[in-house]
Amino acid sequence: MAERRINLIDSPELGRVTATEPNEDNGGLPAGLPMPRDPRLFDRDHPRVRVTRHGPDRYPFPVPNGWFIVATSAELRPGDVRALHYFDRDLVLYRTEDGQPRLLDAHCTHLGAHLAVGGRVEGACIRCPFHGWAFDGADGRCTDIPYGDVKRIPPRAHTRAYPTLERNHMIWAWYHAEGGEPFYDVPVVPEFDDPEWSDIEVRDFEVAVSAQDMAENNVDFAHFRYVHGTEGIPEDEFFTDGCYKRAVGGGGTFVREGFGLGLGVLRVKGYVTFLSSTTPIDAGSVHVRWIFTSPLSAGEGTVQQAADAFMAGVSQDIPIWENKVYRDPPVVTRAEKLILEHRRWSRQFYSGLDDGGPDVAPEA
Numbered sequence: 332m333a334e335r336r337i338n339l340i341d342s343p344e345l346g347r348v349t350a351t352e353p354n355e356d357n358g359g360l361p362a363g364l365p366m367p368r369d370p371r372l373f374d375r376d377h378p379r380v381r382v383t384r385h386g387p388d389r390y391p392f393p394v395p396n397g398w399f400i401v402a403t404s405a406e407l408r409p410g411d412v413r414a415l416h417y418f419d420r421d422l423v424l425y426r427t428e429d430g431q432p433r434l435l436d437a438h439c440t441h442l443g444a445h446l447a448v449g450g451r452v453e454g455a456c457i458r459c460p461f462h463g464w465a466f467d468g469a470d471g472r473c474t475d476i477p478y479g480d481v482k483r484i485p486p487r488a489h490t491r492a493y494p495t496l497e498r499n500h501m502i503w504a505w506y507h508a509e510g511g512e513p514f515y516d517v518p519v520v521p522e523f524d525d526p527e528w529s530d531i532e533v534r535d536f537e538v539a540v541s542a543q544d545m546a547e548n549n550v551d552f553a554h555f556r557y558v559h560g561t562e563g564i565p566e567d568e569f570f571t572d573g574c575y576k577r578a579v580g581g582g583g584t585f586v587r588e589g590f591g592l593g594l595g596v597l598r599v600k601g602y603v604t605f606l607s608s609t610t611p612i613d614a615g616s617v618h619v620r621w622i623f624t625s626p627l628s629a630g631e632g633t634v635q636q637a638a639d640a641f642m643a644g645v646s647q648d649i650p651i652w653e654n655k656v657y658r659d660p661p662v663v664t665r666a667e668k669l670i671l672e673h674r675r676w677s678r679q680f681y682s683g684l685d686d687g688g689p690d691v692a693p694e695a
């Protein structure tokens with residue numbers, strides 16, 4: 332049996348972290364406590380451990396309603412058209428000639444062509460490649476049927492458009508299962524445009540887990556020791572108000588704010604600020620984007636080092652997340668009541684759930 336190597340890393344910002352090498356002597360499964368830090372998990376071609384077969388009913392809730400990043404600003408120039416799959420839907424994202432990002436259902440209301448496969452931007456609209464119908468992404472209206480002497484565009488020709496906005500160097504879309512209006516806003520992170528702060532560092536990855544499960548990690552204190560090999564950062568405060576939540580730790584060194592489900596801003600004083608968006612691909616998987624910046628006073632390379640540290644950390648969570656099931660209700664200890672509180676808070680972001688949510692008390 333190969334000897335298991337354990338390294339202790341002292342990080343002034345994150346505390347003492349135990350790191351293990353991947354253990355190859357476990358039938359191909361990772362050996363944990365703590366889990367291996369394995370940056371290879373972010374290579375698209377690197378196999379991940381998937382021993383649980385999840386069915387379509389893995390979670391008792393659908394895709395959440397909210398603001399989610401659908402692209403970085405830099406990757407969409409005027410006239411660009413992109414095919415996306417988020418919110419369990421095929422979508423088309425384009426940028427108008429005057430610079431507005433627009434998101435529509437992908438398939439044309441006429442005979443169903445995918446607008447990103449040959450579709451072209453014309454002014455504010457996108458024109459379908461199949462028969463040339465044009466759609467305005469601001470509201471989804473069909474604005475032109477360019478043949479057949481059409482007197483009046485039938486209302487059913489209009490398609491679904493999603494509200495978009497551009498903020499923090501990212502393009503955001505509002506998803507609501509029932510087409511409801513935005514009920515909270517995307518915060519501005521002033522550090523991203525502050526000359527005293529570094530250029531942004533963007534990292535992204537996909538994980539087969541729900542946005543809610545991923546967010547639950549932050550209030551799951553016991554896992555920090557067992558999965559990450561750190562004591563975690565004791566929190567002095569956990570506060571929720573409507574769609575907003577905030578946790579403060581380490582005497583104010585560490586502040587994490589949440590805006591809706593899957594949109595968070597974490598600040599570690601003097602070290603890093605990062606924004607996290609967890610865009611649902613479907614009810615059981617997400618595309619995560621993390622946008623980091625560090626104060627220039629923290630020294631060159633700090634932002635990359637911080638991004639690497641958080642990526643290494645989440646690589647420990649990924650095999651757990653991708654193979655866990657959602658226990659509803661869970662058995663938890665009294666020390667874990669924040670997990671229940673977080674689940675109750677999360678329910679406001681789903682359409683179609685019946686009641687006020689799980690009302691269970693900690694048992695153990």
Ligand code: FES
Nearest residue numbers: 439441442459462
């Ligand atoms: S399918 Fe789009 S115009 Fe006919």
Ligand SMILES: [Fe+2]
Nearest residue numbers: 548554558648
């Ligand atoms: Fe974690």
